[in-house]
Amino acid sequence: MKIAGNIGFLLPVLMSHPVSSSQRSTSFSIPFSSSPPDPAGSHFKEKSAARSLVETDKAFLDSLADINTNVLHHLLHHNTVDQKWHSQVTQLLILNEKFHALWDQTGEMCKTLKRLIQQDKPVSLQDIYIISNKTGVQEVYIQYFSSFTNFVVVEGFDYLSKKTSYYFKKNKVNLNKFFTNSQKAENSVSVSLYRILHERIREQVNQYTLILTRLCETTHKTASSEVIRDALKGFVDLQMYINQVLDEASITNALWKSLERKVTDVLRVPESRLREESRNIPISISPGRSGHDRILLFDDVFVLLQGSDIHCYDLTTLWIEFTTEENPSRRSLKVTSPEESFTLSAKEPQHEAVWQWKLNQAIRQCLTGKRDFPLWGKGVDGHSPSSPPTSRFSAYTFKNEGRFKNAVYEGHWNKGVPHGKGTLRWDDEQNYTGDFQDGKEHGFGVCVVPRKETEGYDCYKCHWKDGRMHGYGICEYSNNTVYRGYFKDNLRHGFGILEGCRTDSKPLRYVGHWENDKKTGYGVWESIDSGESYRGMWLEDQRHGHGIVVTQSGFCYKGIFNSDKLTGKGILLSEDNSLYEGEFTEDLMLKGKGKLTFPNGFTIEGVFSNTFGNGLQASGILKTAGHEETAESVAQLQMGLHGLPVEKRWTGIYEPFVEYLQAGSTEESDESFLGFHIETGRTMRKNNNKGAGIIAETHTEETTEYLFCNREPEEFSVSTDFIENLKKQPDYVLLQQYLEKSFQSSKHPLGKILQTQALVFQATYSGMGANKHLLTMAQDEVKYHAKKLLEIIRDYLPESFNKECEDKETRDEMNCYTLVLPLILPKFYPELFMLYMLYHEKGDALYWQGIVHLGLLSDAKLLEFLDVQKHLWPLKDLQLTANQRYSQVKDQCFHSAIECFQKISTTADPRDKMDTLFRTFEEIEKTVSWVLDREYKLPMDDLLPLLIYVVSRARIQHLGAELHLIRDMMDPCGIGGIYDFLLTALESCYQHIQKEDIRQARFPD
Missing domain, CATH: 1.20.1050.80 (VPS9 domain)
Structure with missing residues (x-):
């Protein structure tokens, strides 16, 4: 309950109650009736117990009415809002609320039972609410005594004594009526209020216990005796619980008075109770942390005091175990927290054992959010309490210097380190949600990083290893570009696709290899703005090595690039099959010595220049002889990276697949190695709200089928062990059937690698890449994929199978053209056939x-x-x-x-x-x-x-x-x-x- 403003308007409501009486019963022990049994004689014992219960409750209700009228009414009237006493004011209002809840419940149940007795109806055990509603009755008393002891802990009765002492001294009768003559002189106002607000209520529990005890004695060895004994045990436990919480509150209140005010202000919480301290059972920090002169254990926190320095440890992130690390001949108590560990030692081994038991008990109860009932007996389920789990779910804020400083972690832990699923949030709005292992991001996770320069966020949905991005990931950057590919040590490394938004001023796409976050190796780059695409070698984000440039108008340039510029001689093929062989400028203009061959076979050999505004100029020799033969050879000329064989182009596609097989082809490592199979079905979105509101979402859509792949794959249950499945294929026909299903399945490793190949092929040879002069390159790549897949498959086939393939008949069947190519060609067919149509368009x-x-x-x-x-x-x-x-x-x-x-x-x-x-x-x-x-x-x-x-x-x-x-x-x-x-x-x-x-x-x- 929060208190704000003047509480005077609450007083009429808080002081009103339907039950009131000016009489108070002084007799609490009501024996069962000794009158003769009813004529029917079937429910005499239950009805006698019900009468005793009603009489007890009537006296109790009168007492509650007296307390409300003569005490609570005046306490609330003098309870004014004061920031200095804010905690006491709040706890008094809560105490009043619980008091009336107890009063209301008792009155309602008593009224129902009384009406039943007056109607002279049979009474069963179900009608006696302290048996049938044992848990509900206990709960209302537990709630009351919890709020009462909270009020004690915050020194509420001292506060009331200061606020109401004048009134009660002036109106002594209001307090004195609750005590004997000897007690009147002894009690101060604070002690009197303390006793009035709990003794009669505590006594009522004793009355319930007495009634159940007598009922249990009269029903010994009957069918109902077990139910009564169970209810009796519950109220005996409640008696013990009340005694214990009162003792705990008294001890905790005494502790606050013994500490400095600033320490008390930091540690005191109404619900917190002292469990143990080093002045009671001596224990100390082992060497290395000497100087701590006091150790305190509360039910929610473990505290080390050194003078005015306070070191607090949340119990939910504390692990306790015996260790012999410091002294092999003697065990010590090791305490592990997320950011530090230390040991506790005592002169007496039994002291360490007590501390270990109490610490583990407090930790377990703190994790479950429930205290044992009774507090020092068995657990809430009636069984002996167990040690707290090593693996647990909790929240913690890191304070020490390091990568996690000021970050809040909420998730699973194991012995002091994040381990399992969890979320990290930094105060600069960066956050990570995903898997942890041994205190580091490890597995799959989503990380959102704010970027001040763009006022946006980078969203990394990746696989992680030892705290770094490693494996496949999808990253959406704040500048609207998206990277899908592989990472190593937080850097783009391996094969990947970087694609800009088509609505940007300069949209681009790169499909290829990366090294240390830079384009390095073979890759295909496309600029939608300039209408150019490049396929060839890269070095540190620059074109470097053999490469081909294709323009939107159909021109193809081939040559060697150095630091992003074409150097030396090259080749130019135009859409009409004109061929230029010679020197170029850095921006791909014809300049220098060269030879130009026209589609009709005519050639010009000499020096060329391309002056702005004057078109192409040439000074050389024109030849027309033998033009038919020359024209035919030029028409069939194809671009090809002769200095870069097909085996060296797409190594990054196969490296993760081979690593996946070597790792055992487990389902857990599936997406980390073969993530591109989700390329067409998973997207990243991010909300522009700040901080933890950033959410990375994924959703699966139906994959668009290519032409000639329109039949649905059969229902195919894929074993996580791809290698074992291959080894089970006994002959060529069954192997062919297995591979056909595998390549069609998006769940199978072969199906996944095929989807990646098709994705890359589409990016390379569609759009601006759909140029007839690239047909031979495309053919080579499709055949290479078939050949490479067959090599991988044969590596895992049984030796007996491979041995049978040595004979001529089977060997002719076991090649990439017959076994693999027909199965994978449908994925490449749309782009490949388009190139064939362009190449043979004239014919x-x-x-x-x-x-x-x-x-x-x-x-x-x-x-x-x-x-x-x-x-x-x-x-x-x-x-x-x-x-x-x-x-x-x-x-x-x-x-x-x-x-x-x-x-x-x-x-x-x-x-x-x-x-x-x-x-x-x-x-x-x-x-x-x-x-x-x-x-x-x-x-x-x-x-x-x-x-x-x-x-x-x-x-x-x-x-x-x-x-x-x-x-x-x-x-x-x-x-x-x-x-x-x-x-x-x-x-x-x-x-x-x-x-x-x-x-x-x-x-x-």
């Missing part, structure tokens, strides 16, 4: 002109135009009109082959595309065999025109891109045989449709 445009031109013909005329032998036509012997013939041709003329071939664009796997082509071939042969009514194998001369017919009617829009993807991504060992024959035939069809006589020919009517 596909010519092909599509041919498709459109051929589409103008009816099926019969197209078969005739393609010189398909008429005996192979499905309509040879049919006698139909022109309209009917057209309908029949449309529905049946190689329709099954056309539908089959159209499925070639619905899969990413080159093998599936080839299977589609093979089935198309089979459908053509089946149709021809049906026409001829016999088995027929098509020769190349017959197959090619029929295949052209099917292709033209299937209308695959980017057939050139499809063909080259199949050829590039197929298993080199599988080239040959019927598949190679069919692919060659399809390539011939594609080239034939591109010819000018097909695209522009005039067809006969």
Whole structure:
């Protein structure tokens, strides 16, 4: 209860009560009735006890009414607001509140029981409230005596004596009526008030105990005796509790009077009680902290006094144990707190044992927030109290110099250090919430750091090791940039992605490697503002080494960079396949000796300059001879980092994965090593409120599926031991099935590393990276990922499995093109196929002109135009009109082959595309065999025109891109045989449709 302002307006309420009496009973021992039993005779004992209880309560209520009228009313009237006596005023009001709560409860229960007796109804044990409501009755007495002793501890009766002494001396009758003649002369005002406000209430508990004792004696060895004995034990414990809290309050009050005023002002709290002190049971600090002349144990704090210096230790963050560190031949008592440890020793071993027991008892009770009942008996659950837990939850403010100075920690502890889940808050609004181990941030946690320069906050959602960021993390900085990647020793280190907000004036994105917080190693940088992207080597945040610059207009520069500048000779490829080889300026302008090759094969070799406003100027030799051969070679030229092989580009993706496997592939270390699998589904948000209001949140969204990954993965229970799962695969087929499920699952390590690869590939080759001159680089990276994954998988396969793969048949199957590439290619397909479409855009445009031109013909005329032998036509012997013939041709003329071939664009796997082509071939042969009514194998001369017919009617829009993807991504060992024959035939069809006589020919009517 807080007191503010004048309390006079409270007095009418506080002094009012429904029960009042001017009479006071002087007899408290009421024996059970000796009258004959009721005619029914079934509830005589219970009813007799109920009558005794009612008579006792009536006398008690009269006494409470007297105390309220003659004492409390006048105490509250003289209780004025005074800052000096604020604590005493507050505690008196609380005491009055508890007094009336006790009065109200007793009156209500007594009234109910009295009404039952007057109605002459049977009384059961359930009606006797000190049995049925034992806990409720005890609680109201506990609450009262707690507030009473709190008032004693704050020297409340001394305060009342000063405030009301004049009044009570003038009106002695108000106090004297509660005492005998001998007591009247002995008691001072303060002692009289002390006795009046607790003795009668304490005596009422004794009366309850007496009633239950007699009832227990009369019901010995009956069915109800156990319930009565349990109630009796509760009130005996309550008697002990009252005696103990009164003793504790008296001892604590005496302590405050023995200490200096400033020490008392610091330590005295109404609820605090002295448990033990060194002047009572001698004990001292071991050498090293000598000079402390007094040790005090309260129920909430442990205190060391040295003169006027006060050292307080919160019991919730105190650990006690015996130790032999200082003297191997004798045990001492070691006390551990969050910031220091010391030992207590005594001349008598039993003294140390007593202190150890009392300290542990106080700590345990402080942690649970409950005192034993009774205080020095068994615990609140009726069992012997146990030692406090080593691991516990508590709050503490660090004071000593160090990283945690002035920080408030709230969370789990273990032997004096944060250990488990917890939160650290500094007074500068920095805070950390997460895992701790041995006093340091360790595991996963979110740290928010204020930045004065931007008036915002940096939010780090990372994994930690030994107090430093280590492993995967997502960090949102106050300047609106976000880093997602790996850390080491609080610095960005390893693979990571830094991305700026697209609403900023200069948005950027970097995907690559870091070292000591700087871009170092291979990485892809993109500036949305300038429209440039760079893929290549970095050193300390600068482009350094082999690299390629791609502009928004389609130009590709390749060369060697030094301190962020292109040096020496380089290569420039334009969107129209113009090629420049020579010298550049630092800002990528053509200047110096070089050679320029145009798409038509013409070349200029000499000295170039690019003056502002005058365009490109050249002084050299123009060559036109042999331009057709040169133009073809330039058109097929691809950018590639020949000085930087693909094996050295993305090492940072695989290093954490290998470390994860070496660490045992446990679920606990999953996100620390493989955090990028949550990239598309987890975001960081932060509230701009200050201090502890900063909250980092995560939420999971459905991952956007790439094209050709639209089927839902099967329900797949992933064991935490990835290695053991691999070792259980007995043969190639089951291994293939296991890997297929693994790569599709976002919970499996293989699925996670694949998502990271796909994320990087998308960042590298989408947007400005979607340049046709980067196709070869993209191909190499996809093949490398498949090869690298296969190497990792084979490292953990059983020896017997690898031994079986030594035979030729299985070895041909166990390569990256057959086992891994088909499973991972769907993740890379959208960006990869876009590059194929860009690269073959010109050829596909010519092909599509041919498709459109051929589409103008009816099926019969197209078969005739393609010189398909008429005996192979499905309509040879049919006698139909022109309209009917057209309908029949449309529905049946190689329709099954056309539908089959159209499925070639619905899969990413080159093998599936080839299977589609093979089935198309089979459908053509089946149709021809049906026409001829016999088995027929098509020769190349017959197959090619029929295949052209099917292709033209299937209308695959980017057939050139499809063909080259199949050829590039197929298993080199599988080239040959019927598949190679069919692919060659399809390539011939594609080239034939591109010819000018097909695209522009005039067809006969």
